[in-house]
Amino acid sequence: MPSRAIESPTVPDGDIQLESQQIKQAGLKVTAPRVKILSILENCGKRHLSAEDVYKELLSQQEEIGLATVYRVLTQFESAGLVCRRHFEGGQSVFELNSGEHHDHLVCVKCGKIVEFADSIIEERQARIAAENGFEIEEHSLVIYGVCSESGCQKKA
Amino acid sequence: MPSRAIESPTVPDGDIQLESQQIKQAGLKVTAPRVKILSILENCGKRHLSAEDVYKELLSQQEEIGLATVYRVLTQFESAGLVCRRHFEGGQSVFELNSGEHHDHLVCVKCGKIVEFADSIIEERQARIAAENGFEIEEHSLVIYGVCSESGCQKKA
DNA sequence: GGAAAATTGAGTATCTTTCGCATCTTGCTC
DNA sequence: GAGCAAGATGCGAAAGATACTCAATTTTCC
Numbered sequence: 001m002p003s004r005a006i007e008s009p010t011v012p013d014g015d016i017q018l019e020s021q022q023i024k025q026a027g028l029k030v031t032a033p034r035v036k037i038l039s040i041l042e043n044c045g046k047r048h049l050s051a052e053d054v055y056k057e058l059l060s061q062q063e064e065i066g067l068a069t070v071y072r073v074l075t076q077f078e079s080a081g082l083v084c085r086r087h088f089e090g091g092q093s094v095f096e097l098n099s100g101e102h103h104d105h106l107v108c109v110k111c112g113k114i115v116e117f118a119d120s121i122i123e124e125r126q127a128r129i130a131a132e133n134g135f136e137i138e139e140h141s142l143v144i145y146g147v148c149s150e151s152g153c154q155k156k157a
Numbered sequence: 158m159p160s161r162a163i164e165s166p167t168v169p170d171g172d173i174q175l176e177s178q179q180i181k182q183a184g185l186k187v188t189a190p191r192v193k194i195l196s197i198l199e200n201c202g203k204r205h206l207s208a209e210d211v212y213k214e215l216l217s218q219q220e221e222i223g224l225a226t227v228y229r230v231l232t233q234f235e236s237a238g239l240v241c242r243r244h245f246e247g248g249q250s251v252f253e254l255n256s257g258e259h260h261d262h263l264v265c266v267k268c269g270k271i272v273e274f275a276d277s278i279i280e281e282r283q284a285r286i287a288a289e290n291g292f293e294i295e296e297h298s299l300v301i302y303g304v305c306s307e308s309g310c311q312k313k314a
Numbered sequence: 315g316g317a318a319a320a321t322t323g324a325g326t327a328t329c330t331t332t333c334g335c336a337t338c339t340t341g342c343t344c
Numbered sequence: 345g346a347g348c349a350a351g352a353t354g355c356g357a358a359a360g361a362t363a364c365t366c367a368a369t370t371t372t373c374c
Contacts, residue, residue: 050361
């Protein structure tokens with residue numbers, strides 16, 4: 001069965017100790033904004049957040065962290081391999097914790113629901129196609145846009 | 158059909174007759190900017206152009222067409238099915254004439270070269286994955302980023 | 315506890331794309 | 345062809361996302 005769903009890990013409550021550890025291991029100084037942002041990524045319940053989402057969450061928690069810092073920190077986390085940045089259609093990028101395993105996405109164009117999946121057959125075909133064209137793959141992005149099974153989404157517009 | 162043209166003698170590329178036809182069939186009024194832009198998409202040599210690329214090409218041809226119009230026209234062409242808009246990484250979207258057949262892209266991260274490909278196995282897997290997750294596919298986007306075989310690109314940075 | 319180096323916040327800048335609106339064209343009619 | 349309403353254009357301004365500048369603050373290391 002080459003195709004399997006990847007479920008979001010059920011994250012435990014924020015653990016400053018743990019988050020500081022991860023940040024340190026990533027080679028970054030442990031600062032309040034970084035710990036806080038990582039904690040939100042781990043515990044807010046959603047796996048895919050835009051910088052704006054993170055910022056709003058911070059505001060709702062009375063945190064005094066600027067939007068510029070959110071962008072900076074997310075970019076640093078990306079460079080450090082802690083998070084992955086995705087560019088779905090619709091303007092802004094979304095960030096998700098790096099699960100370590102590559103996967104692609106199914107996005108509902110109605111409700112925005114996101115399902116992750118990995119498929120070895122597709123991966124293999126991609127590798128072959130790249131090779132046939134003399135390309136050395138660096139990364140790839142596969143996003144399937146559609147309508148999910150929610151009744152509200154199925155409704156014809 | 159002696160096709161003596163009454164129009165001015167200064168239209169270097171394209172066939173105004175033909176482009177006007179396409180625009181009309183798309184349900185749009187035939188205007189100079191639209192004809193000119195379609196002509197550029199058809200004759201400029203590159204298959205993938207950003208709005209900015211089109212605008213620069215217009216400027217180089219001494220055409221007095223505003224950037225806002227370029228965006229508007231491209232968006233209308235997209236709605237009309239004449240062109241497809243792609244969102245590769247790196248900010249701006251690129252437009253290509255709608256060839257009628259779906260295909261995906263290989264993009265060289267060094268030189269920007271773009272290779273199109275279609276793979277029925279991948280398509281089929283995507284359909285299956287969407288179905289397994291209760292999604293009704295609307296469209297999808299698969300882009301493989303890598304380094305092409307050009308010697309300049311192969312060079313390690 | 316202190317100094318050097320890194321980080322932050324706030325505002326500004328930039329890039330891409332869209333909007334508002336007065337003016338000009340197109341397509342259709344007579 | 346001339347007249348007209350609907351639609352299109354140009355330009356500047358606006359918007360949305362993200363990056364940069366820089367002074368002030370915080371972290372790390374000793």
